[in-house]
Amino acid sequence: MNKNRLRPRQMMAPALALAIATSGLAACGNSDSGKSGASGPDVVRALLAAQPATLDPIVGPRSGQVVWATMLEPLIKLDADLNMVDSGLVTSWTRTDQTNWTFKVRPGISFTNGEKADAAAVANTILLTRDSEASQLKTYFTNIVSAEAPDATTVVVKTKTPQYDLPELLTTVYLVPPKYYKEKGSEGFAAAPVGTGPYLWAGSHAGRDMSVKKNPDYWGAKPSNDGVTFSWATEASQRLALVQSKSVDVAFDLPPTKADEAKKAGLDVVSTTTAMKIIAFIDSTKAPFKDPKLREAAALAIDRDAIVSGIFDGKAVADSGLLNVKPGTEPSRSVTPDPAKAKELVGGASPTVQISYPAGQYTNIKEVSEAVGGNLEKVGFKVKYVPLDYGTLTKRIIGREVPGVSIFAGVPNVPIPDYFASGFMKTTSITGNCPDPKTDKLIAKALQQDNAEAAAPIYDELNTSGVVDRHCYVPLYRQVFNYATLPNVKGVEFGPLNTVDFTKTAL
Structure with a gap:
């Protein structure tokens, strides 16, 4: 000291x-x-x-x-291996039937303003997360019908359809005092x-x-x-x-x-490979990427390995999947860069692409965005860069106001595939950049499985559809986070x- x-x-x-x-x-x-x-x-x-x-x-x-x-504290805690533990505000969770969960809340806890941090507060926070217009997690909780507190230490949550990962989602819900x-x-x-x-x-x-x-x-x-x-x-x-x-x-x-x-x-410097990955989101709802051939061209043009080696000197982890959330996991299928084919798909049209990114938000994000733009220019696209502060970019994405390519991080605060599937792939997701009723049905089907193991093949199918077949998402790399003390x-x-x-x- x-x-x-x-x-x-x-x-x-x-x-x-x-x-x-x-x-x-x-x-x-x-x-x-x-x-x-x-x-x-x-x-x-x-x-x-x-x-x-x-x-x-x-x-x-x-x-x-x-x-x-x-x-503030999350409702359920994770340990160092990203497994749920009973040492937090919620001490147990039981699936009483296919659409009902019972959660037990630690007794005797109060907020620092004196309000009780009881089951009623937990139920209120869950409903705020579901109902608040600007909720960042809204899309994950729309399946909830009700959250009630029959007593001070019990919360009963009912869902419309089965949802195996509800407890995992509560690990990123932070308890707030209702009053x-x-x-x-x-x-x-x-x-x-x-x-x-x-x-x-x-x-x-x-x-x-x-x-x-x-x-x-x-x-x-x-x-x-x-x-x-x-x-x-x-x-x-x-x-x-x-x-x-x-x-x-x-x-x-x-x-x-x-x-x-x-x-x-x-x-002293600490380096940690994180679950956060930087992703290029391609908007299929607006020109020029309403044309699936141009989406494919963009996906084939972007060289993630060159970005990692050239900008990060190999000190990031190239990643070709969207739903392989945990570090060290890979998708079964991915896109291999092919600039020659990309140039052929673009032809002589020279379409203009807007690349939006959150200036200053992530390590070297400006250089990464310019590298992506350079890849696109080499195959025939014209590129316009739109750097924005993070809050403005988020607002525009939620408002469906960002055409072309958006480059920002996917941060899986919950280490499960649905965090990105529901967060980025659903029609009602945060990005909404590539809506497809078939995707919505597959996501619902995955959640109705009994457990993560049973849902895994469906998430693999979703990853292949979004990344490899429809070219809506171009995963770039996992962040290696460095800090000095x-x-x-x-x-x-x-x-x-x-x-x-x-x-x-x-x-």
């Missing part, structure tokens, strides 16, 4: 505030900024690549959970989140940083530190410079070259589902 470390706030990275236009996606500022900030000698200073779009887990993209998951959430609304909740977790909201300086502090009344194991202050810098070189200058304790999302520089500078900082735990546990972090 070094109690005399300098913490000059003026050296913190200035934030580029996200211009969030969609309802509920609000930057988390606090007008009472003078009272913000965690206190104590052991506050972890964490530097992110971007300011979270919102701290409301109901409507927020999961990129923000690195902050909100310090204060407070209703009173504040999405934007108000995001400005001062309340949960049951190991940390409490400690305020923010709008556009600059946000802080959490240790929850002295946490029902589980108490954190090893006094809190965490989050700041952000979109430039990787700035993130590296700030951790090198000891202005922060940990800097996340370093590209391979910066990770190598960090190692040479004597910093000061040598005295121990216990930052980053998981393959892009989660961070700060509770064991010691300075």
Whole structure:
């Protein structure tokens, strides 16, 4: 422990505030900024690549959970091997018949504002996830008919049709207090989140940083530190410079070259192959990709191996599948790049393709997008680049306003194929880029199986249909996530589902 470390706030990275236009996606500022900030000698200073779009887990993209998951907890926990465990808020789950599940809730838990974190709160959060207009997880919960709490520790969920993976889905649903959430609304909740977790909201300086502090009344194991202050810098070189200058304790999302520089500078660097994969989504509903031949041409033109070797120096994992969620798994069939055939399919038409991507959101995303565009130009497409902030791109995708190609991450917060199948392939999915009634039927059929093993062949068929036959999705690579810490900082735990546990972090 070094109690005399300098913490000059003026050296913190200035934030580029996200211009969030969609309802509920609000930057988390606090007008009472003078009272913000965690206190104590052991506050972890964490530097992110971007300011979270919102701290409301109901409507927020999961990129923000690195902050909100310090204060809020998922209904069901996963262990290090991505298996569900009974050590969280929900302690057991039983499929009482094909369309009914019974969940037992840990007794005696309260939110930090005093509300009871009981079965009624769990049922309310499930229904908010299903019904909120801007819910990021809405598509996964439309099969739910009801969620009721017959007593303080029991939740009964009824579905329209059988759904074998409902408990797995609850591992990415974060419990919110019913009264407070209703009173504040999405934007108000995001400005001062309340949960049951190991940390409490400690305020923010709008556009600059946000802080959490240790929850002295946490029902589980108490954190090893006094809190965490989050700041952000979109430039990787700035993130590296700030951790090198000891202005922060940990800097996340370093590209391979910066990770190598960090190692040479004597910093501790951790690299983790994640389940997050970068995907090029091709919109079949608008020109030019209403034409299936042009979709095939685009898929054949893109060389994922060249992207991994040329941009990441081999320090990412090329991946040719969509529904092979867990790291290390591969699809049975994939697309092999064939520029010559792609050029033949394009012919002499020179169609214009718009490539949209979230500027600054993912490691080297600009270079990746330009590499994809370069591949397309070589086979006869004309390319127009549209860099957007993450919130605006998300809004436009949900509104079906993004033609051509969208390049962004698929983040499977639940390690099951349906997370991408329902999330990206259904007609009513987040992207809706390639609607097909046959796909909807296959997804429903998969969910009605008794278990994951029985559903596996159907997901393989879905992957082949979407990636190989209809060319709606061009998977590119899995992210290898690098972060650097000061040598005295121990216990930052980053998981393959892009989660961070700060509770064991010691300075």
